[in-house]
Amino acid sequence: MDLRLDDQFVDIVGQGIDIAVRLGELTDSRLRSRRLASLRLCAFAAPSYLAVRGAPTHPDEVAAHETVNLRFQSTGALFRWPFRIGDREIEIVPSSGVIVDASEAVIAAVLAGGGIGIIAAFIAEPYVARGELVPILGDYAVERYGITALWPESRRSNPAVRAFIDHLQNAARHIAALGKGAHLVSRPRAG
Numbered sequence: 001m002d003l004r005l006d007d008q009f010v011d012i013v014g015q016g017i018d019i020a021v022r023l024g025e026l027t028d029s030r031l032r033s034r035r036l037a038s039l040r041l042c043a044f045a046a047p048s049y050l051a052v053r054g055a056p057t058h059p060d061e062v063a064a065h066e067t068v069n070l071r072f073q074s075t076g077a078l079f080r081w082p083f084r085i086g087d088r089e090i091e092i093v094p095s096s097g098v099i100v101d102a103s104e105a106v107i108a109a110v111l112a113g114g115g116i117g118i119i120a121a122f123i124a125e126p127y128v129a130r131g132e133l134v135p136i137l138g139d140y141a142v143e144r145y146g147i148t149a150l151w152p153e154s155r156r157s158n159p160a161v162r163a164f165i166d167h168l169q170n171a172a173r174h175i176a177a178l179g180k181g182a183h184l185v186s187r188p189r190a191g
Contacts, residue, residue, distance in 0.1 A: 009074045013152045018161050020150045021168065023120070031150045034165060036172035040121040041082060042141035044133045048113040055136045056116070059083040062094050062137075066115030069096035070106050081118050083140040147172060 012020050012031060023039055045055065049066070056062050062081070070079040078099065080091040098114045100106055107124075110117040111132055119133075121141070127133040135141075149168050155161045 012150060013154075018151060018155050018158070019164055019168075022148050022150060023146075026146075026148055026150070030152070032153055032156060033151075034149045034169065036147045036149055036168055037122075038143045038146055040141055040143050041118050042121050042124070042135050043081075043116050043137040044110055044119050044124050044128070044135055045116045046111055046113045046132065047134055049110075049115060050134055050136075052113075055134070057137075059085065059090065059092065059137060059140055062092065062116065065094075066098075067094040067096040068098040068100065068106050068109040068115045068117040069094060070103060070118075071099050071101045073101050079118065082142045082144055083137065084142045085140060089142060089144075 009022075010017065010020070021036070026033060043062075053065060056065055059081075069081075071077070072079065078093050078096075080093050082089055082091050096115070098109045100109060103119075103123075106117045107119060107127070109115070110119065111127065116136065121135075124133050124135070128135060149165050151161055151165070
């Protein structure tokens with residue numbers, strides 16, 4: 001197995017990759033795909049940050065906080081933070097004191113108390129379970145984007161590829177359950 005972990009888009013066909021797992025919108029129609037799970041995006045912060053700064057109770061209050069944001073390596077654009085308010089979805093791009101170009105670095109900076117960050121709930125779940133991260137603004141979290149397996153048409157009949165895609169589908173069911181855990185939903189605190 002040759003495993004590559006990267007936040008950049010790669011040419012799956014051109015680089016001879018058997019299977020890729022992508023988060024977000026799909027753009028390459030030359031590939032076969034299977035949606036594995038939806039992705040719940042939520043704001044999180046470290047207890048050390050919250051002890052000093054407190055937690056916002058509404059997305060409008062994020063501007064008054066330190067934030068950690070992701071700059072996409074492929075485009076240079078900053079991640080737009082999605083929130084659901086009532087029946088509509090809004091996006092904000094907070095003025096972040098910490099901007100990184102890898103999702104792992106967002107997690108590391110938030111864990112270190114660098115501010116609030118948007119993290120996929122299934123990735124944050126083990127940190128929440130250990131008390132290292134706290135979900136905030138959970139009532140405004142969104143399910144957006146998908147986790148999708150992609151593979152070239154030429155690999156469709158490969159038994160190893162089919163078996164691995166089936167394995168990913170089973171793992172995705174577990175991931176989806178983690179991302180919807182009750183302990184990942186926060187409620188605004190009264191006064």
